[in-house]
Ligand SMILES: [Zn+2]
């Protein structure tokens with residue numbers, strides 16, 4: 001399958017059916033003069049992700065940012081390659097630096113996937129509850145949403161009258177070995193619901209819309225993990 005447009009200024013350039021079934025969904029945000037990639041896939045398909053940027057008609061050198069939503073290998077495996085080949089700025093939350101920068105195999109879950117992780121230096125460490133990132137003429141808000149991992153971040157952007165939320169692993173799962181925290185996760189999900197997003201770009205299952213489907217999706221998982 002080819003990379004495809006999700007909505008105005010947002011494309012899916014990696015993930016199951018596009019680059020590899022073990023990749024998370026990888027998204028491209030087009031801010032005009034600059035672009036940003038959300039998550040990097042498992043690693044093996046990082047060159048295909050760059051190629052997909054080109055296939056959509058964008059010059060890859062315009063990609064200036066890589067936002068890592070959390071430190072699992074299926075989201076960060078391709079980060080080192082993307083950083084080297086595109087010379088972009090890597091962003092991740094401080095809570096997941098032991099995974100992203102140190103490559104702790106327990107935290108990255110790399111052993112589960114049977115791949116080696118090449119750690120990457122984070123250029124901009126996200127520390128606050130919310131931080132904003134200017135990507136050309138768009139502003140990506142990076143919302144700290146711990147739970148799945150200690151340093152999970154959910155970026156969102158308002159574009160063309162729609163709010164697009166990148167909720168990568170809002171569905172879980174949870175494992176104490178990753179530092180998962182269900183109580184924190186429930187609070188994070190309540191915050192995501194309050195955003196009233198119109199489009200959810202999810203980490204493994206693709207795109208949900210309109211807003212009521214986004215709400216149903218998140219509420220469904222809240223119910224599943226209510227005990
Ligand atoms: Zn994950």
Ligand SMILES: [Zn+2]
Nearest residue numbers: 024074169203
């Ligand atoms: Zn994932």
